[in-house]
Amino acid sequence: MAFPTNRLRRLRKNENIRRLVRETHLSVDNLIYPIFVEDGVNIIKEIPSMPGIFRYSIDNLSKELDEVVELNIPAILLFGIPSHKDEIGSDTFNDEGIIQRAIRYIKQNYPQLYVITDVCFCEYTSHGHCGVLHNHDVDNDATLENTKKQVISHAKAGADMVAPSGMMDGVVKAIREALDSAGYYDIPIMSYSAKYASSYYGPFREAADSTPAFGDRRTYQMDIGNRLEALREVALDIEEGADIVMVKPALAYLDIIREIKDSFNIPLAAYNVSGEYSMIKAAGKLGWIDEKKVMLETITAIKRAGADIIITYFAKEIAKMIK
Template identity: 85%
Template sequence: MGFPINRYRRLRKNENIRRLVRETTLSVDDLIYPIFIEDGQNIKKEIPSMPGIYRWSLDRINEELDEVVSLGIPAVLLFGIPSYKDEVGSDTWNDEGIIQRAIKHIKKNYPNLYVITDVCFCEYTSHGHCGVLHNHDVDNDLTLENTRKQVISHAKAGADMVAPSGMMDGVVKTIREALDSAGFYDIPIMAYSAKYASSYYGPFREAADSTPAFGDRRTYQMDPANRLEALREVALDIEEGADIVMVKPALAYLDIIRDIKNNFNIPLAAYNVSGEYSMIKAAGKLGWIDEKKVMMETLTSIKRAGSDIIITYFAKEVARILKNG
């Protein structure tokens, strides 16, 4: 038998043919950029474990947003660091809270930038957990009652989309009913449907001052060992009214992204989380990897696995590369 007729290297000969047959491509249209906004004045504070990522006060946030807009990034995901915390995270539904003021500022000054708000309590509670505590655990239904107030406050401030991240049972239905009853029918929900109790969140907790004062979040976030549970969570969120579903983290859960893509016909987001970002940054700084190439390969793998949307701290760097060809 002679040499095989198919020589796949024919289609790898040079960059032009590789571009023509490339199956997966990244676009700036795929990206959402997370931003941390801190209550206070004249704040531009780099997060030590996340080089290049900052906390911003509202009086300086335009420095960040001008670049985001100029790069063509379509959306931002807002996280607030308040000056006041209490047991229930009441600043989340304060109409003059840090996130509410940030939404108003962005919609006034950057009306075409799409604003998504993280809906949770961990940054706002004195104990760092994602809701109201009862017997040293988060009370699901009491937390849902406060979630209603939070999303209405975000909607009134002008949020384009809300993204509940606390993994409370019934949260999507609760939010959909709350928004609809207040007349906000057109605000979509991006559900953190498969959010795992991951060790990759460490740098974020430094960034958002959200480290739990005791215990961990395994009673409400998913066990990293579970796969089929993610499909059940996604199915329920869709049934309850989610417009977009999400997998978080992304890189260690590419199989989950593909499972969801294969089983559901709904836009799918993946969160390329802080630990994934920081590892690449650290290895790049030490010269162990080509940081930019690994960054692009990583995000391409997330897109290839099936994600339509990628939430990533690399968004600005990727957008610059794409803009420059």
């Protein structure tokens, strides 16, 4: 039936009817909140390019975690900033490293929180790249060996889930075999399956002190123009044992999120990254946009595209709006 019989505006007349027919609903259950933990004491340091986001020492984590628990956000994603860096990022598999101590603190004091650890090396290496270097490029297989050590150390500390982000070939298989051989059969893997070599990561690199000392990461992160490669990456990660796959960044890759959701029957995460967060914050501060409305529209778009899980620095603000 066509106009005038069919009038779609009938279902837009007021907020109550719009709520009744709304297709996409955000829930706090969809959210993961990233947290930066820095080695040291008495640290609460705002990240200049990410207003409202801080680096905390473990002794100052409680205020942040109290709020996360109060807002009923189910999970956090931990990033560590160590006091020691070296060529191979050895602090990643040091049982007394910053992430390992943070995990133990959180599991002891906030057992209701689900703790996910970012598994990579860029924050821990003296050169800022995501693994062991050979001829000024990351040696894939040597990096896998250290990744195995890292995930076992995280698991021993009490991590609930590990999330490899370095885009090394075969990393999911290596992690699954390492965890299983050590008896950690129940720890799932959330793989950064389609992680693009994006310009949206700038503020994160300031937050995590992870800017490469030379070159870039295009030999291991995906080219921004590729779509089919993302499907291949996801298919390989599923075959190797990934429990959740991820697209990163989210906003500029909504088409990739949708295609992966349509192609694979597996939980899908999307990372609403630092640059996406900072652009909204900056434009909001200047009064160019309504910050809260644009934030909500952005996160809704990511969910509408097909993401089951959204990792976002807006998690607390979204949770407050929902609450």
